[in-house]
Amino acid sequence: MTTASISEGVVAAGDIRIGTGRSRRFEGSEHGADVSYFYVENQPGEGPGVGDGVLRILGIHASPVIIQTFLD
Incomplete structure (x- = not known):
């Protein structure tokens, strides 16, 4: 049995927030x-x-990076 903290490895929303809004990446x-x-x-x-x-x-x-294609 491990005794690791639940928060270990968790990325906080504030750490990945886009600008000053509520969006995250x-x-x-x-x-x-x-x-x-x-x-x-x-x-x-x-x-x-x-x-x-x-x-x-x-x-x-399902990728370590976000793959985007913009269409005209």
Whole structure:
């Protein structure tokens, strides 16, 4: 049985926050992980969201880096 702290190896949201908002970007390669993710949370009027509610997006990548392709 191990007695390691639960928080050992956990990356805090504040450490991967994008700017001053609530969005986060986790690149697994920076933390010895083979998975990456991004999380976006925009309030009405922020970002590209349209409507009255909060926009939340979670993208999980089975890769140590986030792979993006922008289309014209």
